[in-house]
Amino acid sequence: xxxxxxxxxxxxxxxxxxxxxxxxxxxxxxxxxxxxxxxxxxxxxxxxxxxxxxxxxxxxxxxxxxxxxxxxxxxxxxxxxxxxxxxxxxxxxxxxxxxxxxxxxxxxxxxxxxxxxxxxxxxxxxxxxxxxxxxxxxxxxxxxxxxxxxxxxxxxxxxxxxxxxxxxxxxxxxxxxxxxxxxxxxxxxxxxxxxxxxxxxxxxxxxxxxxxxxxxxxxxxxxxxxxxxxxxxxxxxxxxxxxxxxxxxxxxxxxxxxxxxxxxxxxxxxxxxxxxxxxxxxxxxxxxxxxxxxxxxxxxxxxxxxxxxxxxxxxxxxxxxxxxxxxxxxxxxxxxxxxxxxxxxxxxxxxxxxxxxxxxxxxxxxxxxxxxxxxxxxxxxxxxxxxxxxxxxxxxxxxxxxxxxxxxxxxxxxxxxxxxxxxxxxxxxxxxxxxxxxxxxxxxxx
Amino acid sequence: xxxxxxxxxxxxxxxxxxxxxxxxxxxxxxxxxxxxxxxxxxxxxxxxxxxxxxxxxxxxxxxxxxxxxxxxxxxxxxxxxxxxxxxxxxxxxxxxxxxxxxxxxxxxxxxxxxxxxxxxxxxxxxxxxxxxxxxxxxxxxxxxxxxxxxxxxxxxxxxxxxxxxxxxxxxxxxxxxxxxxxxxxxxxxxxxxxxxxxxxxxxxxxxxxxxxxxxxxxxxxxxxxxxxxxxxxxxxxxxxxxxxxxxxxxxxxxxxxxxxxxxxxxxxxxxxxxxxxxxxxxxxxxxxxxxxxxxxxxxxxxxxxxxxx
Numbered sequence: 001x002x003x004x005x006x007x008x009x010x011x012x013x014x015x016x017x018x019x020x021x022x023x024x025x026x027x028x029x030x031x032x033x034x035x036x037x038x039x040x041x042x043x044x045x046x047x048x049x050x051x052x053x054x055x056x057x058x059x060x061x062x063x064x065x066x067x068x069x070x071x072x073x074x075x076x077x078x079x080x081x082x083x084x085x086x087x088x089x090x091x092x093x094x095x096x097x098x099x100x101x102x103x104x105x106x107x108x109x110x111x112x113x114x115x116x117x118x119x120x121x122x123x124x125x126x127x128x129x130x131x132x133x134x135x136x137x138x139x140x141x142x143x144x145x146x147x148x149x150x151x152x153x154x155x156x157x158x159x160x161x162x163x164x165x166x167x168x169x170x171x172x173x174x175x176x177x178x179x180x181x182x183x184x185x186x187x188x189x190x191x192x193x194x195x196x197x198x199x200x201x202x203x204x205x206x207x208x209x210x211x212x213x214x215x216x217x218x219x220x221x222x223x224x225x226x227x228x229x230x231x232x233x234x235x236x237x238x239x240x241x242x243x244x245x246x247x248x249x250x251x252x253x254x255x256x257x258x259x260x261x262x263x264x265x266x267x268x269x270x271x272x273x274x275x276x277x278x279x280x281x282x283x284x285x286x287x288x289x290x291x292x293x294x295x296x297x298x299x300x301x302x303x304x305x306x307x308x309x310x311x312x313x314x315x316x317x318x319x320x321x322x323x324x325x326x327x328x329x330x331x332x333x334x335x336x337x338x339x340x341x342x343x344x345x346x347x348x349x350x351x352x353x354x355x356x357x358x359x360x361x362x363x364x365x366x367x368x369x370x371x372x373x374x375x376x377x378x379x380x381x382x383x384x385x386x387x388x389x390x391x392x393x394x395x396x397x398x399x400x401x402x403x404x405x406x407x408x409x410x411x412x413x414x415x416x417x418x419x420x421x422x423x424x425x426x427x428x429x430x431x432x433x434x435x436x437x438x439x440x441x442x443x444x445x446x
Numbered sequence: 447x448x449x450x451x452x453x454x455x456x457x458x459x460x461x462x463x464x465x466x467x468x469x470x471x472x473x474x475x476x477x478x479x480x481x482x483x484x485x486x487x488x489x490x491x492x493x494x495x496x497x498x499x500x501x502x503x504x505x506x507x508x509x510x511x512x513x514x515x516x517x518x519x520x521x522x523x524x525x526x527x528x529x530x531x532x533x534x535x536x537x538x539x540x541x542x543x544x545x546x547x548x549x550x551x552x553x554x555x556x557x558x559x560x561x562x563x564x565x566x567x568x569x570x571x572x573x574x575x576x577x578x579x580x581x582x583x584x585x586x587x588x589x590x591x592x593x594x595x596x597x598x599x600x601x602x603x604x605x606x607x608x609x610x611x612x613x614x615x616x617x618x619x620x621x622x623x624x625x626x627x628x629x630x631x632x633x634x635x636x637x638x639x640x641x642x643x644x645x646x647x648x649x650x651x652x653x654x655x656x657x658x659x660x661x662x663x664x665x666x667x668x669x670x671x672x673x674x675x676x677x678x679x680x681x682x683x684x685x686x687x688x689x690x691x692x693x694x695x696x697x698x699x700x701x702x703x704x705x706x707x708x709x710x711x712x713x714x715x716x717x718x719x720x721x722x723x724x725x726x727x728x729x730x731x732x733x734x735x736x737x738x739x740x741x742x743x744x745x746x747x748x749x750x751x752x753x754x755x
C-alpha cells in the first residue's frame with residue numbers, strides 16, 4: 001500500500017474547503033431542492049380545463065421548490081384504468097394518481113393513508129358526503145383526497161321547453177335559480193308520468209340501460225330511492241326483497257317509454273341523444289350541455305340541470321368522485337400530501353371549477369356555492385342546482401352499501417341494468433332475481 | 447515442465463478457438479444468431495406475458511394465495527362463463543367459415559381477372575384487412591349506431607322499419623360477426639390466391655381433357671392442391687378470431703346484456719374493470735389447451751401430407 005505525506009499547506013486548504021461546505025449546506029437551495037414529484041391526473045373533457053390545474057401545480061412547485069412532472073391521462077379507452085392497474089402491478093409509477101369510484105378501495109393496501117390531510121381539509125372546507133366517505137375511507141383509513149377535477153353528480157339535465165310542452169312541468173319553477181328547490185311534487189310517479197308524456201310527444205327521456213357508468217349510476221340512484229339493496233354492508237346477499245322487486249317493476253314501466261335500443265347505450269349515447277334535440281331529459285353532468293353549447297346552441301339554451309325525483313325511501317342522486325391517491329412506493333410522499341392540500345384549498349378548487357365551466361364538483365360541503373354555478377349559461381342559472389347546494393338530495397353510488405370488492409363488481413358488470421333489461425324483455429321476475437343472485441354469489445370469492 | 451506445458455495450453459486454446467470458429471460457421475448457428483433478436487422479442491412480448499398469465503390464474507382474487515386450478519373450477523360453475531364459451535364458439539366458428547368461403551370465392555374471381563388489372567383489385571380488396579380494426583370498427587359503429595344508424599336511414603328511405611343492430615341479442619351477434627368477416631376475409635383471399643397461383647395449369651388441362659366439369663375441377667384438383675393452405679389459414683384465423691377483442695369492445699362492449707362478450711372482452715371486464723385479475727387471466731387462458739390440441743392435430747396432418755408427397 002502506498003502512503004502519501006500530507007503537507008501543512010494541503011491540510012489547511014482541505015479543512016477550509018470542508019468547513020465552508022458544511023456551514024453553507026443548510027442554506028443551499030437549488031432550483032428543485034425538495035425533489036421531484038410526478039402526478040397523473042385525469043384528462044378533462046372540457047377544453048382548457050387542464051390548464052387551471054397545471055397552473056396551480058406549477059405555482060405550488062415554484063413555491064415549494066419541487067420539480068413536478070404532470071401527465072394528463074385520458075379515461076377514453078380505459079387508459080387511466082389501465083395505467084392504474086399497471087402501476088399497482090409494477091409497484092412503480094406516479095407519486096399522485098387520480099383514481100375514481102371504487103379504485104382506491106381496490107388498491108387500499110397499496111395506498112398511503114391520507115388521514116392527516118383529510119383532517120385538515122375537513123376542518124377547513126367542511127364535511128364530505130357519505131358516498132365520498134364510503135368510497136374513500138376503508139377501515140378508518142382515508143385512501144385518497146377527494147379531487148375536485150372530474151368529480152361529478154349525474155343528475156337530470158332536462159329540456160325546459162319539452163318538459164313544459166309534453167308533460168306540463170315547469171322545471172325552472174321547481175328548481176329556481178338562486179333559490180331552494182320546490183320539488184316536493186317531483187317524485188318517481190311524476191317522473192314516470194312525464195316519461196310517458198314525453199315519449200308520446202316524440203321526445204323520450206334518454207336513459208341508457210347498458211353496462212357503462214352513466215347507465216349504472218342512474219339505476220343505482222333509483223334503486224336507492226326504493227331502498228333496494230342487493231348485498232348489505234355485511235356482505236350478505238339480500239336481493240330477494242320487495243324493494244328490489246318494486247325498483248324492477250318501476251324500471252319495467254319506465255323502459256316502455258324509453259328509446260327501443262337503450263340496452264345498447266354507452267356513456268356517449270345519452271349525450272348524443274340530447275345534443276341531437278331528441279331527448280327531453282338525460283342523466284348526466286353538464287358535459288352534454290357544454291357540448292350542446294358548442295354544437296347545438298338552440299338545445300343548450302333550453303337545458304336545465306336539477307335534482308332527481310324522490311322515491312319511497314328518499315331522493316338520491318349518483319355522485320362519482322375522483323380521488324388523488326399516493327402509492328406507498330412513492331418516493332416523495334410528503335410533497336404529494338403538500339400538493340394535495342394546496343389543490344384542495346377553496347381558492348384552488350374554485351379556479352378548477354371555473355375552468356371546467358362548472359363541471360367539476362368539490363366534495364366538501366363548504367365548496368358547493370361558487371358563483372360559477374349561478375352564473376353559467378345559457379340559460380343563466382342552468383347549473384345552479386347541479387352541486388346540490390341545499391343538500392336537497394342524498395348523494396349516492398350504485399351497489400352501496402355492499403363491501404367494496406363486491407360492490408365494484410356489481411357496478412362494473414352492470415348487474416342492476418342487466419336485471420332491468422332481462423325483466424323488461426319478458427323474463428319472469430323471480431328468474432331474473434335467481435340469475436342476479438347467482439352472479440352475486442360469484443362475487444363473494446376472496 | 448514449463449516448456450512442455452506452454453505448447454499444450456496454447457494448442458488447447460487454439461483448438462477451442464478453431465471449434466468456436468467452426469461453430470460460428472455452421473449454418474444453424476448463423477440462423478440461430480440471426481433469429482435471436484426475434485426470439486428475445488417473442489420471449490419478452492409473448493412467452494413472459496403468457497407465463498405471467500398462467501401464474502396469475504393460479505392465485506386467489508386478492509392475489510395473496512396459490513389456488514392451483516381453483517379459478518377454473520370456479521368458472522366451470524358459472525352460467526355466465528358458459529354463455530361466453532358458447533358465444534365465443536359461435537363467433538369464431540361462424541366467422542371463420544364465412545371468411546373461408548368468401549375468401550375462396552373472391553380469390554377465384556381475382557385469379558380470373560387478367561393479370562394487368564389484378565394488382566389493383568388485390569390492393570383494394572386487402573384494404574379491410576390492412577386498416578387497424580379499432581379504427582374500421584368505429585366506422586361500422588356509426589353504421590350500426592343504436593340511434594343514428596346509417597343503414598336504418600337507408601331503410602327509412604325505402605319505407606322500411608329500423609333494425610336495432612346493437613340493441614337486440616341476435617342482431618348484435620350478427621353485427622360483430624359481420625364486421626369480423628369483413629375485416630378477416632381479405633386474409634383468406636390473399637392466401638388462397640397465392641395457393642391458386644401455385645396449382646399447375648397442366649392439372650386443369652388434364653382434367654378438362656378427361657371431361658371434368660367446373661365443380662369436379664374444384665373438388666378434385668383445386669381443393670386437394672390447396673388443402674395445406676386451407677388448413678393453415680383456417681387454424682391461424684380460428685386462433686386469432688377466438689382471441690378477438692377490438693371489434694366487440696368498440697361495437698358492443700359485450701352487450702346487450704352479456705350476449706356478445708368473447709373470452710378476451712369478458713376477461714378484460716372481470717380482470718381489469720372489475721378488479722379480479724386472476725379470474726380474468728383464467729378466462730383468457732381457457733381456450734389455450736383446446737386450441738393447442740387442435741393446432742397439433744392440424745399441423746401433424748399437414749406434415750404427414752408433406753412427407754407423403
